[in-house]
Amino acid sequence: MYKPWDNSIKQFHHYLKIERSLSENSIEAYCRDAKKLGDFMESFYPGVGPQAATKVQLREFVGTLGKLEISDFTLARVISGIKAFYKFLMYEGLIQEDPAQLLEAPRLGRKLPDTLSFEEINQILEGIPMGELQGHRNRAMLELLYSSGLRVSELIGLKKSQIFEDIGFLRVVGKGNKERLVPVGKAALKYIRIYQEEVRNHQEIARGHEEYIFLNRRGKKLSRVMVFMIIKEAVERVGIQKNVSPHTFRHSFATHLIEGGADLRAVQEMLGHESITTTEIYTHLDRDYLRQVLTDFHPRK
Structure with a gap:
């Protein structure tokens, strides 16, 4: 029918x-x-x-x-x-008039994303037990999430050919299969190298998963759910009482760059946002800091 x-x-x-x-x-x-x-x-x-x-x-x-x-x-x-x-x-020319054009959606207030402080990021990273078999992988993953502001889908889809260690950049495939170059920190590269040498190179890798950087115990590409679980455990281990997800690391990456004086357009490019309006949400995160600067230094405070 x-x-x-x-x-x-x-x-x-x-x-x-x-x-x-x-x-x-x-x-x-x-x-x-x-x-x-x-x-x-x-x-x-x-x-x-x-x-x-x-x-x-x-x-x-x-x-x-x-x-x-x-x-x-x-x-x-x-x-x-x-x-x-x-x-x-x-x-497609299947209708001449759009009946949905005037549908009104509820107005949504801009919700500021949760972030971690630099000290909390360090706590989480330093709390990962490197003596455990997957500790090297988990440290490399979280260092990379924070170092480059990747989405979780970009992290689990990252392949060896996308890392250019000599110039300190990643070639990331983001939403809509759009590619962008993202700088990666020395600490993240260091832990990726350690993970590959100490763990990944000694694993039996499943067919079709040879190029993916981050693998599970069965030698297959990690799932999104697994990354969420790894982060949940890492946060609970150090006693941080926040709801932390892979996106929290991305938010923290952007927030810390903006607070440090980074150009908004540069942050937009690194995050892979189509519109700068999406990136502008991060400019609201350091209002308390700006207010304090005004209070401390303005001649007519």
Whole structure:
């Protein structure tokens, strides 16, 4: 049986993957949001396909979401997915008017990301037991997360050919398969070298995983979940009472650079942000420091 919503969502998936080159996680999220709308329409307006859905019906769908106990962030994300779906239909010439254009998402306040102080970063790194078999790997991973501000997907996907130790740079493959060059600190390179010489070179590596830098005990590329678990254990070991994830290291990397006077455009390039607006969130993190400078040094304080 032909299902217009399923067919359009499959085409949407293909468009996001081939023409937009989005990551699998982003594609899955967009298609999941479109599927929610499709399920709603098939339940309440059977026979009305995506090309015939009206503004009123889309608003009704958003209204049903608003009655559920979901966060404003989740609601905003679903609406963003629906808008992307209808932009795709417009792009393909399948509709002449975009019924999702005027859908209103809840206004989200900018949440400042959690960060670790330089002292807390050191605590976590120094607390990793180097006597354990995977201690060298874990130290190298966390040094790299903080040294270069990598996303967790970039970390686990890093290959030997992407490290240029002689010039101190990594070639990182980020969101949408976009490449960028990122400087890497001497400490991170040192611990990567130790990990390779002391552990990785003596492992039996699974077929197809030979190029990946960070491997699990079975010689396979690490998973995202494993990295989260490693960080959780490292933080608990030193008694830091914060909810720390791989992204916390990325946030801390950016924050410490900005606080040290780094140029915002340079930080944007290193983080791989498409828009500088995304990077600008880090300029808000050192307001207390700026206020203190004003108090201490301004002639008319």
